Amino acid sequence: MRIAEDPSCPVCGEMETSFHFIAECPMYAMVRWELQGKDSFSVEDLANLSIGDILRFTKETGRSQGGMLPGHQ
Numbered sequence: 001m002r003i004a005e006d007p008s009c010p011v012c013g014e015m016e017t018s019f020h021f022i023a024e025c026p027m028y029a030m031v032r033w034e035l036q037g038k039d040s041f042s043v044e045d046l047a048n049l050s051i052g053d054i055l056r057f058t059k060e061t062g063r064s065q066g067g068m069l070p071g072h073q
């Protein structure tokens with residue numbers, strides 16, 4: 001069992017799930033636009049993303065779930 005300190009998105013207050021973060025959050029609309037030419041992703045869009053796209057997404061947003069943040073070192 002894990003205890004989430006704050007599961008809501010700081011930007012829009014939605015539950016901050018991986019899906020929200022990658023597909024819905026308006027904060028990253030520009031990154032989605034650069035990757036796929038869309039400002040939000042559907043479940044089908046996510047299925048069509050390559051691992052490379054997802055890695056690039058997390059890198060560009062600096063929200064890597066592995067805890068590895070780009071830059072500043």
Ligand SMILES: [Zn+2]
Nearest residue numbers: 009011012025
């Ligand atoms: Zn959000």
